[in-house]
Amino acid sequence: MADILRPPPSDLLDGAALFLDFDGTLVELAEAPDAIRVPGHLRPLLTRLSDRLGGCVAIVSGRAIADLDRHLGPVTLAMSGSHGLELRFADGRLAPLAASGALNAARGEIRRFAEETPGLLVEEKPASIALHFRGAPDRAPQARALFEALARRTGLSVQPGKMVLELRPAGANKGDALATLMGEPAFAGKRPVFVGDDLTDEHAFAAAAELGGAGILVGPARATAARWRLDDVAAVAAWLSNASGGLIA
Incomplete structure (x- = not known):
């Protein structure tokens, strides 16, 4: 236990x-x-x-x-x-590096989503992109919906963490x-x-x-x-x- x-x-x-x-x-x-x-x-x-x-x-x-x-x-x-x-x-x-070409278009959508709400923070990585919502926790449901939609469209995976979501290649x-x-x-x-x-x-x-x-x-x-x-x-x-x-x- x-x-x-x-x-x-x-x-x-x-x-x-x-x-x-x-x-x-x-x-x-x-x-x-x-x-x-x-x-x-x-x-x-x-x-x-x-x-x-x-x-x-x-x-x-x-x-x-x-x-x-x-x-x-x-x-x-x-x-x-x-x-x-x-x-x-x-x-x-x-x-x-396990990178994905499908990530580029998703990066733009995630950045635009973050620009709409103070407190959201985008973290760019070489093969993925993360959105931190510790500063705007009320936006978590909308952030999850966006990431899940992007994952379905691109074949990428959503990696959840502590007050953060990351879009990344699977595997x-x-x-x-x-x-x-x-x-x-x-x-x-x-x-x-x-x-x-x-x-x-x-x-x-x-x-x-x-x-x-x-x-x-x-x-x-x-x-x-x-x-x-x-x-x-x-x-x-x-x-x-x-x-x-x-x-x-």
Whole structure:
């Protein structure tokens, strides 16, 4: 049952490969994607974790990789962006981008819809487009209707998240990104541990479990494929810091 999930043990990362969501896991959620505050301890913490785990640490986010780079700066970590549509290995290699030509016309309709209502925010990504409605929650039903209509017309898929909808090609997800990275030589034989907060992280929780690992849900208890749970971003930072053998500055 989701309501009895316990915090992960301190030795869970022994022999593990660590996969981390970004928003709501490493940084607090904000009203807009650009409004987040990246804690000063985060980059040193990620470096310590990578050293501790032999480089087997990856960021797996709904943000575009370029956006992650902008917020994190230069870090030598594998990264997946756009909910599995983008993948960059730790050595800089890029997997082919799963883009769709049908997306271009949809982008214009979504932008026009957002311009009609203050508080709606469009986030452009290389192979998808997202609409954040945290600032105008009353427009959620109309936004869902628009995205579902566009999906039917274009063959694209709707990816829901926390106060956000994303139109994207079908197929790839965060679980696929985790599985691909686990096929890399450096990750071979490791036990995957995925930490995330959103419904979009459920694919990765399931993929980690299938490969002999586990998921850690961040936030309130819910029905989930995760095995463990941490209360919030601060609890994630404290647990990771303890696992890395260091203290948060």
